[in-house]
Amino acid sequence: MDHPSLIDELRAFVAERDWSQFHDPKNLAMLLASEAGELLAEYRWVRNEAADSMSREPEARQRVADEIGDVGIALMLLCDRTGIDLQTAMRDKLAKNRRRYPVEHAKGRATRPVV
Amino acid sequence: MDHPSLIDELRAFVAERDWSQFHDPKNLAMLLASEAGELLAEYRWVRNEAADSMSREPEARQRVADEIGDVGIALMLLCDRTGIDLQTAMRDKLAKNRRRYPVEHAKGRATRPVV
Amino acid sequence: MDHPSLIDELRAFVAERDWSQFHDPKNLAMLLASEAGELLAEYRWVRNEAADSMSREPEARQRVADEIGDVGIALMLLCDRTGIDLQTAMRDKLAKNRRRYPVEHAKGRATRPVV
Amino acid sequence: MDHPSLIDELRAFVAERDWSQFHDPKNLAMLLASEAGELLAEYRWVRNEAADSMSREPEARQRVADEIGDVGIALMLLCDRTGIDLQTAMRDKLAKNRRRYPVEHAKGRATRPVV
Numbered sequence: 001m002d003h004p005s006l007i008d009e010l011r012a013f014v015a016e017r018d019w020s021q022f023h024d025p026k027n028l029a030m031l032l033a034s035e036a037g038e039l040l041a042e043y044r045w046v047r048n049e050a051a052d053s054m055s056r057e058p059e060a061r062q063r064v065a066d067e068i069g070d071v072g073i074a075l076m077l078l079c080d081r082t083g084i085d086l087q088t089a090m091r092d093k094l095a096k097n098r099r100r101y102p103v104e105h106a107k108g109r110a111t112r113p114v115v
Numbered sequence: 116m117d118h119p120s121l122i123d124e125l126r127a128f129v130a131e132r133d134w135s136q137f138h139d140p141k142n143l144a145m146l147l148a149s150e151a152g153e154l155l156a157e158y159r160w161v162r163n164e165a166a167d168s169m170s171r172e173p174e175a176r177q178r179v180a181d182e183i184g185d186v187g188i189a190l191m192l193l194c195d196r197t198g199i200d201l202q203t204a205m206r207d208k209l210a211k212n213r214r215r216y217p218v219e220h221a222k223g224r225a226t227r228p229v230v
Numbered sequence: 231m232d233h234p235s236l237i238d239e240l241r242a243f244v245a246e247r248d249w250s251q252f253h254d255p256k257n258l259a260m261l262l263a264s265e266a267g268e269l270l271a272e273y274r275w276v277r278n279e280a281a282d283s284m285s286r287e288p289e290a291r292q293r294v295a296d297e298i299g300d301v302g303i304a305l306m307l308l309c310d311r312t313g314i315d316l317q318t319a320m321r322d323k324l325a326k327n328r329r330r331y332p333v334e335h336a337k338g339r340a341t342r343p344v345v
Numbered sequence: 346m347d348h349p350s351l352i353d354e355l356r357a358f359v360a361e362r363d364w365s366q367f368h369d370p371k372n373l374a375m376l377l378a379s380e381a382g383e384l385l386a387e388y389r390w391v392r393n394e395a396a397d398s399m400s401r402e403p404e405a406r407q408r409v410a411d412e413i414g415d416v417g418i419a420l421m422l423l424c425d426r427t428g429i430d431l432q433t434a435m436r437d438k439l440a441k442n443r444r445r446y447p448v449e450h451a452k453g454r455a456t457r458p459v460v
Contacts, residue, residue: 013212016218025166025179026162029157033154033267036151044372049139052139064140066204066207066208072201073209075183075186076205082179084179084183088180090191091124092180092181093181094128107133152271160455162393163393254397259381259385259387262381262384263381266381270378281369285426294427298431298434299438311400312406316413320417323417326411
């Protein structure tokens with residue numbers, strides 16, 4: 001690989017600024033939620049039926065991509081700090097979701113939040 | 116690779132339940148933010164200095180991993196729907212953050228939110 | 231008035247459980263955001279045009295009212311802890327928003343987030 | 346009363362800008378959550394033990410008050426749109442929380458989120 005991995009770049013970014021002192025899991029969960037709030041803000045006045053096309057307009061797309069980048073960075077920092085592997089966490093949760101929402105009951109029906 | 120990729124599993128999970136009708140980018144941004152809120156809830160009564168050790172206790176760790184899994188799934192669904200590549204978005208945003216927070220000014224100082 | 235004010239009831243609720251130790255402004259901001267995330271979850275699969283009618287269906291309405299109640303409680307606890315008067319904060323912010331979004335420019339146009 | 350009530354001012358602010366078209370309950374729940382995310386951002390790098398004193402520093406206090414104002418405005422808009430009375434919702438939820446967390450079990454113990 002001819003360039004450093006993203007996690008290595010991210011660790012260097014944090015280390016150079018001496019920011020790991022702020023990055024305990026509580027604060028990183030707050031970072032993640034506040035970045036998710038900024039992403040949310042991009043879509044708050046767009047109607048459902050316009051959300052796909054809005055996501056293709058160059059300026060809006062760039063803003064959305066920036067917020068997605070911030071959310072991804074926060075999530076990666078939290079996984080790195082806690083030692084939780086993101087891919088494993090996603091696979092395990094997907095398996096739980098399969099059991100929680102059996103196809104025969106869930107098909108075509110929005111689920112209300114269940115924790 | 117002897118098992119399907121995570122994104123393929125996720126697409127199959129959604130397709131079997133006929134849920135793509137609900138998954139426009141607006142709704143997925145809401146899913147992401149609400150899952151980030153659940154992750155946040157795990158840490159809301161834990162003090163900063165206890166957040167690392169709490170994240171290692173088996174039961175709490177499992178709950179945190181589950182919420183991280185949900186956030187990751189929501190983020191992946193949003194990237195898949197919009198066609199935004201997560202790795203690229205993260206790299207691009209990291210580059211912007213490097214310029215926004217030069218080492219000499221940012222070192223050891225928490226930054227206040229800057230949108 | 232023959233019953234205690236809401237803030238007095240809330241303070242008693244917290245004091246009886248010895249919970250003020252957890253209620254510094256940081257943790258209360260987390261409580262508020264996580265409750266806002268639960269409210270959000272109620273609407274995440276509802277389309278814009280169905281959101282008003284959904285809010286009138288008895289069961290959904292009760293869930294929404296419960297989440298609004300939780301958000302209001304968290305906001306009141308934060309104001310009480312910091313000594314920030316909610317009515318004053320709202321009036322001051324409304325005055326700022328009037329200047330930020332002059333009628334002639336804002337009329338009929340959704341504003342994108344501006345901090 | 347020699348000045349209009351806050352809710353009347355808020356309705357006028359929205360009407361002058363022709364913004365009620367954007368203010369269905371779904372979008373207002375998104376507004377509320379994104380404003381709660383901005384409030385959260387103010388506290389994300391502050392340690393628990395410094396959160397009270399930070400909330401008294403004039404500049405930080407003003408930013409927190411502004412975000413509290415935005416959250417309060419979003420909550421009031423949502424209550425106005427849905428016809429849910431905030432005070433009633435808070436009282437009803439407080440009564441439920443009393444039953445959910447009996448004093449004898451809850452005293453001095455942080456509760457984990459229970460939806």
